[in-house]
Amino acid sequence: MAKKTPTSRIYIAAGGALAVIIILCAMLPQADNVLYSTLSSGAKGTKAVFLLLEKEGQKVERAAGFVPPGNGLAILLEPAGRLSAEDRDRLLEWVTDGNTVLLAGEQPNLLYRHFGFWPEPALSRPSIASVSSSHQLLQGVGQLDLVEGTRVNDAAAADFQYGDDHGAYLGEVVYGKGRMVFLTVPGLLSNQQIGEQDNLILVLNIVRLYGGAGIWFCEGTGVKSGHAAQRALLGPLALTGGQFILGLLLLYYFWGKRFGRAISLTVKDKQLTGSYVSSLAVIYRQARARHLIFESIYQGFREDLARYLGMPSSSSNDELIGLFSSRANIDAQKLGDLLNNSEQILVRPDFTEDELLAIVREMESWREDNLSFKAKRGKDNG
Structure with a gap:
């Protein structure tokens, strides 16, 4: 097996080559x-x-x-x-x-x-x-x-x-x-x-x-240039070589070093889950604010629909349903029923927590079945 050249020797050789270039530039007429x-x-x-x-x-x-x-x-x-x-x-x-x-x-x-x-x-x-x-x-x-x-x-x-x-x-x-x-x-x-x-x-x-x-x-074509061609070549070469050697030295010195404390990666906000809705329901039940929580969840659901279609969030339900109807593997009829039921609940003065949880689970289920990448791929393969 061939013997590996130590890293230190590589840097010494690179530094020697750079020194030779600099010396040649210094020896040429300025x-x-x-x-x-x-x-x-x-x-x-x-x-x-x-x-x-x-x-x-x-x-x-x-x-x-x-x-x-x-x-x-x-x-x-x-x-x-x-x-x-x-x-x-x-x-x-x-x-x-x-x-x-x-x-x-x-x-x-x-x-x-x-x-x-x-x-x-x-x-x-x-x-x-x-x-x-x-x-x-x-x-x-x-x-x-x-x-x-x-x-x-x-x-x-x-x-x-x-x-x-x-x-x-x-x-x-x-x-x-x-x-x-x-x-x-x-x-x-x-x-x-x-x-x-x-x-x-x-x-x-x-x-x-x-x-x-x-x-x-x-100045004429015969102006005394003092090996201008050699200088034009070796000057940029010395500069490039110096930057390359400096980069290698910095890479070698800072390899594996951490600049500052570790910071965890930002986790993308996930969709609402049933347990999360249940917890919110308990909190808002004590404040008697079921309409407020459902209005917030419903508005977020509509924004997800509009974002998926590339439409403004102010689009009407009919516009959203119409666009989804033209797409394959989308249950637009169930979406229409879901949106209509949500509108009716919003205007009702009294609806129970069970109704709130039920319609939120329907929203989550429809989103998972129709907008999820994994669900769509499963339907295509089926």
Whole structure:
């Protein structure tokens, strides 16, 4: 006979499997480390600005590639090394149709090169830059947090540019029917910096001017996901495994334990029996209330009849008898006699206890013979 595995070993093995899953999840790169991703809540992510725009009622979505499937404002976050020549051409064609691109990138890319822009590292990077401009992009902006980023020294192709002594960090180019706005400080949109100084006001100005038809965060298909597929699988697996192990441990610990005192099952009220009626008769005899007890019993009998038929308790005797007449194995004639006798007794000022017990026993007998499941089954088999 095979030797049974002890229960403790089963739990140890299950706990070990869960520990392995958790360790694997911990070793994978965290999603919060993805650079400028709207799915990242880390310092370098842009989830905060995405959720803020969504909360403000803007039509904001994520685009899988660099060219949005609809019109509006496309936000490209550091596309260097991922934006192909084909993507650039399709995106510029999209702009000429009357759309706008916000290119937030500090590294040279194909879009910058198309307009002759060459971002270069700034020699000095002030943490706070004062702004003095009446341009619509900078309306209401007094200071910006520009702790990171590059500058464009030659932005002659730009219809508007703004920067500091080291070059332009913000500019706008009219292209066909649309526009391209460039920002060489993508960290300005990050979770860490979006709430600093007037950074958010600058973003909201761009959204207000060009995002009416929709806002698209185009992170591109090549965004650094950090083993996102593995994390997407192991994350829920670890959670499910943890819940399963916890359930097993709780089941093992509380097996056979009682939570509170024992409570007897509720017993369904039984039909009136002859001994019960006799006892009531003795009690009501002393109070001279035979009419009261019989009226109560008779009313209960009629309610049982109506409930059996699915009728309201206010149904007349003729209605009840008529419905029972159409059913097989029901003695409707005897029921009619029983109901008529009951009505006569109710209006009689004097009737004896023997009459009371006799008619109650007739009610009980008729119910047992006609409404009881066992009686009906016996008749069917007969």
